[in-house]
Amino acid sequence: MQLHHLRDAHDPVLDDYRSLTDTALRRVREPAGGLYIAESAKVIERALQAGHRPRSMLTQQKWTDAVAELLGQRDVPVYVVTDEVAEQLTGFAVHRGVMAAMHRPEPARLQHLLSQIDTERSRIAVLEGLTDHTNVGAIFRSAAALGVDAVLVSPTCADPLYRRAVRVSMGTVFQVPWTRIDRWPDGIDDLRSAGYLVAGMTLGHGAITLDDLVAQSPERLALIFGTEGDGIRPETDRLLDRRVTIPMMGGVDSLNVAAASAVAFYATR
Numbered sequence: 094m095q096l097h098h099l100r101d102a103h104d105p106v107l108d109d110y111r112s113l114t115d116t117a118l119r120r121v122r123e124p125a126g127g128l129y130i131a132e133s134a135k136v137i138e139r140a141l142q143a144g145h146r147p148r149s150m151l152t153q154q155k156w157t158d159a160v161a162e163l164l165g166q167r168d169v170p171v172y173v174v175t176d177e178v179a180e181q182l183t184g185f186a187v188h189r190g191v192m193a194a195m196h197r198p199e200p201a202r203l204q205h206l207l208s209q210i211d212t213e214r215s216r217i218a219v220l221e222g223l224t225d226h227t228n229v230g231a232i233f234r235s236a237a238a239l240g241v242d243a244v245l246v247s248p249t250c251a252d253p254l255y256r257r258a259v260r261v262s263m264g265t266v267f268q269v270p271w272t273r274i275d276r277w278p279d280g281i282d283d284l285r286s287a288g289y290l291v292a293g294m295t296l297g298h299g300a301i302t303l304d305d306l307v308a309q310s311p312e313r314l315a316l317i318f319g320t321e322g323d324g325i326r327p328e329t330d331r332l333l334d335r336r337v338t339i340p341m342m343g344g345v346d347s348l349n350v351a352a353a354s355a356v357a358f359y360a361t362r
Contacts, residue, residue: 094150094161095170102181107172109194110151113256114184116226120252127197129254131264133189134163139264146196153179156190163191197254201272203245203280207287209270210242216361217242217289218354219317221277221329222249228321229253230261231351237265239358244271245280245315278329285334289315292335293325294353296346300336303360316357318350 099107109128112118123129128148131137150171152160160171179187218241223229229251236244246253253266274280281291290311319325330336339348339356348356
């Protein structure tokens with residue numbers, strides 16, 4: 094690794110890490126720049142294990158030995174700054190020891206991703222228009238824990254590689270195959286062509302219970318989760334094979350989308 098001790102938060106070499114709390118800015122800057130930010134040694138380790146390539150790292154002096162162990166023989170610039178410079182640069186107090194600016198991998202084509210799923214029974218999740226990166230990260234973590242084969246995200250869904258999503262997922266976003274569906278909801282036709290029954294989690298008219306869906310035991314199942322507020326869009330709803338709801342008690346009509354996904358993943362495992 095190459096250690097560079099920097100004292101100026103305005104140094105241009107640190108631009109990848111600048112204003113990390115400005116979500117609107119980072120949504121544009123990171124994909125366009127071909128990068129994403131991984132935070133904490135555990136998350137970075139999982140990114141490296143998945144074959145992702147670091148372009149640089151940001152840390153403090155006390156963590157340099159841990160960074161050296163993490164990088165191994167990789168020749169990567171490591172920017173060493175004080176706590177004060179790190180906070181001035183990123184917009185928050187950096188407590189997790191290390192950050193990495195990672196090269197963003199090329200997204201897989203939908204058909205290629207689906208063709209790589211070779212299990213006899215398959216489940217995939219589709220995230221339509223979710224805006225909260227915390228929910229996206231939590232869904233990926235549940236998907237990894239409960240054996241979901243892939244996650245697909247609509248064009249308007251929050252970026253799974255945004256820093257908060259990566260952190261909440263605990264790096265499982267690097268384990269679960271995923272891609273963005275360019276055509277949505279037209280992409281439902283591609284799912285059907287691949288043999289998937291397309292079920293939307295909704296409170297809409299004609300919904301069957303999750304128990305009923307499990308009893309039908311489809312060999313290939315695509316579960317669609319809609320936005321945090323309005324749920325699945327009407328144009329998507331019209332294309333569903335099944336509308337599915339989780340039975341509720343206690344006067345509660347619905348669950349947060351991350352909680353609902355965990356329930357659905359567990360029930361259909």
